[in-house]
Amino acid sequence: MNKTNQFSKNPNFTKRDVDGDSLKRSQCGHCGFIDYQNPKVVIGSAVRHGEKILMCKRAIEPRAGFWTLPAGYMELGETLEDGAKREAWEEACIEIEHDGVLGVFSLPHISQVQVMFRSKLKTERFAAGPESLEVALFSWQNIPWKELAFPSVVWTLAALRQTWNAENFAPMGNPPEGRFGFPLTKPPID
Amino acid sequence: MNKTNQFSKNPNFTKRDVDGDSLKRSQCGHCGFIDYQNPKVVIGSAVRHGEKILMCKRAIEPRAGFWTLPAGYMELGETLEDGAKREAWEEACIEIEHDGVLGVFSLPHISQVQVMFRSKLKTERFAAGPESLEVALFSWQNIPWKELAFPSVVWTLAALRQTWNAENFAPMGNPPEGRFGFPLTKPPID
Numbered sequence: 001m002n003k004t005n006q007f008s009k010n011p012n013f014t015k016r017d018v019d020g021d022s023l024k025r026s027q028c029g030h031c032g033f034i035d036y037q038n039p040k041v042v043i044g045s046a047v048r049h050g051e052k053i054l055m056c057k058r059a060i061e062p063r064a065g066f067w068t069l070p071a072g073y074m075e076l077g078e079t080l081e082d083g084a085k086r087e088a089w090e091e092a093c094i095e096i097e098h099d100g101v102l103g104v105f106s107l108p109h110i111s112q113v114q115v116m117f118r119s120k121l122k123t124e125r126f127a128a129g130p131e132s133l134e135v136a137l138f139s140w141q142n143i144p145w146k147e148l149a150f151p152s153v154v155w156t157l158a159a160l161r162q163t164w165n166a167e168n169f170a171p172m173g174n175p176p177e178g179r180f181g182f183p184l185t186k187p188p189i190d
Numbered sequence: 191m192n193k194t195n196q197f198s199k200n201p202n203f204t205k206r207d208v209d210g211d212s213l214k215r216s217q218c219g220h221c222g223f224i225d226y227q228n229p230k231v232v233i234g235s236a237v238r239h240g241e242k243i244l245m246c247k248r249a250i251e252p253r254a255g256f257w258t259l260p261a262g263y264m265e266l267g268e269t270l271e272d273g274a275k276r277e278a279w280e281e282a283c284i285e286i287e288h289d290g291v292l293g294v295f296s297l298p299h300i301s302q303v304q305v306m307f308r309s310k311l312k313t314e315r316f317a318a319g320p321e322s323l324e325v326a327l328f329s330w331q332n333i334p335w336k337e338l339a340f341p342s343v344v345w346t347l348a349a350l351r352q353t354w355n356a357e358n359f360a361p362m363g364n365p366p367e368g369r370f371g372f373p374l375t376k377p378p379i380d
Contacts, residue, residue: 007218007219007222009220010221011223028218030220031200031201031202032201035223038266039265041228041229074228074303075228075229076301077299078296078298079296079298080296080363082298101360104361106268106271108267108268109267111266111267113303115294168360169360170290171291171294171361173270173271
């Protein structure tokens with residue numbers, strides 16, 4: 001059976017004024033269901049092991065085949081910290097501990113917030129989870145700078161480098177446009 | 191016309207397995223619409239003016255009549271920083287500048303994330319917006335400690351006090367259970 005035919009109707013959303021709200025909201029013309037949409041939260045970690053940094057080669061779109069940090073959408077009922085640990089487990093089969101907040105980023109064009117932790121491996125065991133082709137530890141110089149998946153990976157790695165020896169540090173916000181560039185041809189900072 | 195009768199059906203959501211997802215998602219039995227639900231982001235500010243802190247008495251539920259910091263749900267297409275400025279304008283008719291991130295909190299029981307900035311008034315003008323009964327500046331000792339709206343207001347004010355003279359500081363995460371208590375009978379820290 002075609003999946004679209006198991007329902008008597010298709011959703012029919014239009015933007016409408018709804019009670020007690022200053023913005024128009026998306027409401028289904030059949031059901032009256034109001035689909036409140038708000039930015040989604042991505043949580044992730046720059047995970048250190050000694051002098052090295054753990055990265056994952058993406059098995060899924062977008063940006064399959066490019067390198068990223070373990071991260072993904074926060075789910076209902078979890079904390080930021082636990083969500084980042086869950087993603088690290090799902091994507092790299094690792095157990096981690098957090099020791100700081102590296103970045104609090106906004107991607108308004110896709111209505112996304114990213115909270116990125118500085119973390120460390122609890123043991124040296126890691127492996128590719130279902131959404132990764134490969135997981136590896138890199139020294140700063142050997143990170144595949146030309147093959148990074150997203151600008152926010154660059155921002156997080158730059159924040160990690162800048163706070164490498166710091167114990168109490170402010171998180172990075174969005175860098176000024178063009179501060180690091182993307183894609184890169186070399187490390188964003190030395 | 192009764193509002194519930196303008197639609198041919200009511201929404202009929204049940205939790206189902208959907209393609210390519212490890213969690214069950216909420217899907218309407220009429221339309222097939224999948225209602226992906228993720229935590230929502232609240233952005234807000236502890237706003238300073240000299241030695242004083244701006245607070246708003248809530249005009250709306252929950253916790254109408256109790257004191258809070260200007261904050262609210264982040265909307266699509268905005269940054270964390272701009273969302274906090276928008277909320278400050280809507281609730282207290284103020285223009286503000288941010289100078290740090292005080293708190294990055296998780297409220298998993300209501301699937302909410304809160305990002306709270308340290309900010310300052312650009313001018314001394316303020317007034318109650320439609321969601322506030324009253325807006326006022328308080329010295330630390332005069333904050334209405336027994337009439338605060340939410341535990342995260344306590345956490346943010348404690349972080350503000352602890353970082354009052356700091357320029358580069360880590361945001362507070364959720365404090366250990368019982369660290370400050372709620373409701374309060376006195377300031378959470380001196």
